[in-house]
Every structure is written in C-alpha cells, then in structure tokens.
Amino acid sequence: MFSKYPRKKKLLYILVILVFLVLETPLIMMANTSEPFVLGMPFFLFWNLLWWFIGTALFLIAYLTNWGSKPMKEESK
C-alpha cells in the first residue's frame, strides 16, 4: 500500500514520524540539559519548542498540499 504513495506524501509522513521520534523516544534525553540558554530559554524547553514548531509547520504544509495526495474530487453531498 505504501509503495503507491506519491513521493511528496512519503516525505511528509517520514518527517512527521521523525518529529515524534525526536520528541518521544529516548533520543529526547540527549537534549535533557538546562544550558546553554537559547533565545532566553533553557535548552530543554527550547529543544521541545523547536520540534513542536517543526511539527506544526509540517502540518500546515500538509494541509496546503492536501497531505501529499492528488487534489480531492468535489465532495459528495
């Protein structure tokens, strides 16, 4: 099934999975430090916000590109 996905859609899903991997696997413990401060924030907070931002931006791109699928046909009423 996945082999049929257009490249754009695959890339989108891979990036979304990457965001979750960075934030919710033991990888997160590598960012578990309060220093250095970035943009006035402790590093751990900054790191989480950064990836949250990337994830949210990805979802916006996903919406704008119809989640990588071909444009939808008119919705059936």
Next chain:
Amino acid sequence: MTVGVLIIAAFMIIPLVVGFMAASKSVNTTEDFFIQGRGMGAVAVFFTVAATWWSSFAFLGSNATFYTSGPVYLTALAWNLLFGFMYYWVGKRVWYLGKRFNYITPSDLIGDFYNNEKLRLVVAAISLIFTIPYLQIQLTGGAYLIEVASGGVIPFWLAALVFYFIIVIYVWVGGIRAVAWTDIIYGALLFFGMLFAGIYISQNLGGPTGLFKSLLETSPEHLTLPGPQGTSGFGQWFSLFIVTAIGAFMGPQIWLRMYAVKSGKLFNLMPFLLGFAAIAYMGSVLTGFSGVLLEPNVANADQILPIMLTKYAPFALASLILAAGAAAAMSTANSQIHAVSTIMTLDIYQRYANPNASQEKIVKVGRISLVVFSLIAYVLALTVPGVLVTIGIAALAGTAQLIVPTIGAISWRKSHPTAAMWGLIGGVVTVLLITFVPAFSEPLGFHAGVWGLLVNTILFIWISLVLKRTDAEVVNRFDDARYDYNKEYHPELVEDSVETR
C-alpha cells in the same frame, strides 16, 4: 469582590443566551440533537474539539506539574501533535464510515464492523464507565475555580449546582449545537487565559528569561528530567504522551465530534490547528515555574494557579482568568455529559429497551439521561474529594484501549471480533491490575495505560491472524467503503489497480 461575582454572572448568562440561540436553529431529530445532522462547520468543530480536549487536566494539572515535577509536562507539545494527527488519520476515516453507514455512537462503528453484539456492549460500557471519573474531575476543578474567583462568595456546592443547571438547560434545548457554540467562547477564553496568566505572573520575576535564570540558580532540577523529585523521567514522559492523547481521543465526546463534521476537508486542517494551540502551554510553564520561586510551599499543587493569580494579579483579572479555567472544565464536562447521555440513549435504550422508539421519544430520553448523568456527576463532585489525578489518568488509560479495535476496523480486513474482544479485555484488565494492585505498580516506569495498549495490541493482532472471519458480506461491505474512501481522498492509491481491493 463584586467585580468577581459580576464576571462569574456574565460567564454563566452568556452560555445560556448562546444555547438558546443555538436551540432556535435545531430540529427535533436524533441526528440533529446528537451530532448536529453531520453539518458542523469549521470554526465550531475546531473550537469544540479543542475546548473539549483541553480540560481542567490541562488548565490546572499543567501548572501543578511544572510546579512539582519539572518539565515532564512539556511532552504535551508532542501529545497535541499526536492528537491532531489522529484526528486526521483516524478521525477522517471514522467520519467517512459514519456518514456512509449512519453511525452516531462509537459502538455503532465497532459493533457494525465486527458484527458482534457483545462487543458493542463492551465498547458502550468502556465508554460510559471510564468517562464518568474523568467527568467528575472536571466538575470538581471547575466549581473550585468559581469558588475562588468569587472570593468565596459562591461556595463550592452552589457553584457546582449552578453550573450543572446551566449546562443541563442549554444542552437540553440545543443539543450538540449548543455545546459547540458555547465551546467557541470557552475555547477562546481558555487559550488566552492560560497564556496571559503566565506572561502576567512572570513579570514579577523580570519576564520569562529572568524567571528561567533565577530558576537555574535556585532550583536547576526543575529545568530537566526527571525533575526535583526524581520521579518524572522518560517513562512518565512517554506514558503521558501516549495515554493522554489516545485516551482523550477515544473518549465518546471526541468521537461524536468526528461524526458531526460537515466536510472531509476540515480533517486535513485540524492537525495544524490543534498542534498550534499547544503554544498556550507556555503560559503554564511560566505560571508553574514562577510558583516555584514565589510560592514554594503550596501544599496542594493543583491550587498553584489560583493562588498565584489572587496574590499577584489584580482581582478582576484574576477572576477573569479563573473563569477561563472553569471554562476549561465546563467545556469538557458539557461535552462529556452530552456524550454519555447519547450512548445511554442510543446504545442501551433504543437498541435494547425500545427499538421502535420515535425520533421525538429518543430525543426526550436523551434529555432525561442528560439530567440523570449531570446529577450523578454533581453528587460525585460533592462526595469524592479532591482532584483525582490518579483516577483521571486511569480513566484515560481505559478509553485509550478502544484505539486498537478502531484502527483495526478502519484499516485491516482480517480484524476479528474475538481478537477485538480479548484485546479489549486484556487491555482493560492490565490497566486495572497495574493501577490498583501495588505489587504490579508501573513496570519499568511506564504507566498502566501503555502496558494495557501493548497487551491489547498483541492479543488483537495474534488472534486476528489465527482466526478467520466467516461473515464475508460484512468484510466486503467495509472493503468497498475503504476503496471508495481512497478513491475520493487518495485517488493515487486506487488509480491503476482494482486488485488491491
């Protein structure tokens, strides 16, 4: 003092007015009362989903957790992304099947796909039983905030009573439409209230950067996992992410909000909107951490936000933000009350007691069960003490188990009813054992809900692979639905191949 009471009064009258406005648009049919005739528009859907999903767990619990346990609640940023993603991937498919086969409750979909009456009852029971403790937490939290916001003029029992009264009236007259419309107000209040409270309070410490710098000097363990008590490490980080997002997503109140949506396109946008809204948690970071420096000795951490506001903000502002907190609780409670009454009416009353009931009769029973459930919740809020976070998460861990048969139903033709049943039983029993039997307490630091989902998934996949479904007609009906879904929304998947069906 009077300002506080005025704000509360406005806060109670506005939803009533909105509720009656919504009621003037409603028609007396089952679909309209329970899922707004599948015609809910974008703005209402976003706000009602966001406000329903953000409860007093988010509003009080987040501040309390930053205050006591360090940064573990930051995992909320990821769970909001996960919740949004599920709303797109699972929600859109649930919505499509709901529209095609006329589902209104979670049991409708699962019972229909698995073609099994017992499973239908188990799903209804899990939805009802695990929603009620979570509901009661909202009520306790909300009424408590009103009590503080009014400066004690409105006692807890009265605050709770008045609230239920108002919720019951507007849900009674307007059904889910009234809930959604009032949620627009509640949602906006909640979002800005959380953010603004944090920004305002942190000014006492020289703004966010000043606050973080002072914290680094006095209590640096608040800035990294596993927090000052040393208990909130990766296990809890991951567990909260999984259990909160999936548990809330599978709650019947969110489920109804998948069926109610008018246009499939909206599901594509929801992950972005729901993900973006998570920025409000920065307010909780600031409030909770300011509390560590300014009020280090608060015994009940759930009270940290009200305490900080009443001490460090002007009374009117404090009241407004606390009212926003009550909004968080009430916007979840109203939807939950509506959802449990929907299940009671359609899955129990209509299916087993009176299958030939007329539309008017069903809506009437829906309204009566609304009153009954509100009453149960009110009594619980008065008699069961405190903010029961343990029971709250256990409740979410229970509803979360429904994700396994749901994903099976929307994506895998081999999904077997016996597998769904034993998966659910295994999952729920695991959750209960780990939660209530001390000897099993949280193996490897992961919450009961995570283990429940693991047991559930393994049983589900294993039994589905071993057994074979004999009801080809039902399986094919869903295959056709999936095929048509892909044809409509993912045309590239079906374009050149009919044999993948």
